[in-house]
Amino acid sequence: MHTASAATAAPRDLGNVKRLPILISLIIGAFFSILNETLLNIALVDLVEDFGVTFNTVQWLSTSYMLTVGILIPVSALLVQWFTTRQMFLGAMTLFSLGTLVCALAPEFYVLLIGRIIQALGTGLMLPVMMNTILVLYPPEKRGAAMGSIGLVIMFAPAIGPTLSGLILEATDNWRWLFYLVLPFGIFAIAFAAIFLKNVSDVTKPRVDVLSIILSTIAFGGIVYGFSSLGGHGSEGSGWSDPKVYGTVIAGGIGLILFVWRQLKMREPMLDMRAFKAPMFSYSTILIIIVMMALFSTLMLLPILMQTGMALTAFAAGLVLLPGGIVNGFLSPITGKLFDKFGPRALVIPGSAILVVIMYCFTQISLETSKGMIILLHCNMSLAMSMIMMPAQTNGLNQLTPKYYPHGSAILSTLQQVAGALGIAFFISIMSSGTKDYLLSSSDPTSPAELAGSVMAGIHNAFEVGMYFSIVALILSFFVKRVTAPKEF
Structure with a gap:
């Protein structure tokens, strides 16, 4: 058995397969699955009040989601070889829809957490299917644009999550509608895929x-x-x-x-680590880890700051994050096409430099910072993310031979999710520690002004650490070079 055969081998009639319906099927399912990674961020304050838990506990709703996805993706690299493309995708979306229903009806916090994990099981099964299918369908010279389509999902969906949740919470005043409204789209994705999704991989059933x-x-x-x-x-x-x-x-x-x-x-490894012998793949992996940590931690910290520190409503906080989400989704396909034309350095180096500047600016915000300034900073951060994420990932995968495509895509997908989970956990812990230290030195730790100041102090600490991470990304970006041919090893 060849570990890559299932992901890279195609049916005999692949040339007659229409790409667009398959791509639409994958994007619909992936969008709503990944959207749920950040959909609850605006609702965290409500969940803390409803279930009587702390912010450190409630963040597990996001952390457990990405952790489950990260753990399952390496396993799904094997499952792709046991089940057809249709079976994998339909099974994944069925699990996701079931988890969404459990979350909507959850009477206790632990039931909500279980529902999130079931959702994540579906997402973890679906992501490698999307990545490998696109690698099979599109030739290398068109891969930048195709990966830009993936970027539209991977970057835009979590970026728009807080905005959508803010709008839904403002309209319904009930966090359960975050799941009630997603459920029909999950069911629609199942029906659409059942009609249009075709099998593009062979079943080899390895050990x-x-x-x-x-x-x-x-x-x-x-x-x-x-x-x-x-x-x-x-x-x-x-x-x-x-x-x-x-x-x-x-x-x-x-x-x-x-x-x-x-x-x-x-x-016959489950994940072939020899992919890291390709230098560009290694550099890309580290860059993507840093970017995902910065993305998910920022999407967690900003809603907390705006709702608890600045006393904004969920609706207002969601609107503040909306322009950045639009920028992210609009630019990802464009940067993919620019990568095909100009290569990675023209995008990754300036993108990393912008990220350093924006993370520094976040360390300087205060409770008096205007909503317009936060919008501007978030939009520029989205610009930096789109310039780094897909170009770096595509360039890294391009240095791998077809034998390592499924392993490389599985490694990147796994580390993206784990990095997102680590980013949330790590930066929330820094925020909590800074908040606690501030209140311990306060003469009146129960006053609203001091509580708001403690949140601001904790968030400053978190963004300062994020700035140091972004400096590392900038240094690495100078080592990124355009790949001219796959590396044999």
């Missing part, structure tokens, strides 16, 4: 390496859980001295080392 699945689960689960616990749950909080923090991070680190070691030793 499943259970140990690799266990190790990848321990690795990604342990690392993200440890960082998520760093800020603590409840009033006491946690720090690096807490065993559940350092213990799970260490366990995850050991699991990751063993997972990578096993993949390198296996004749």
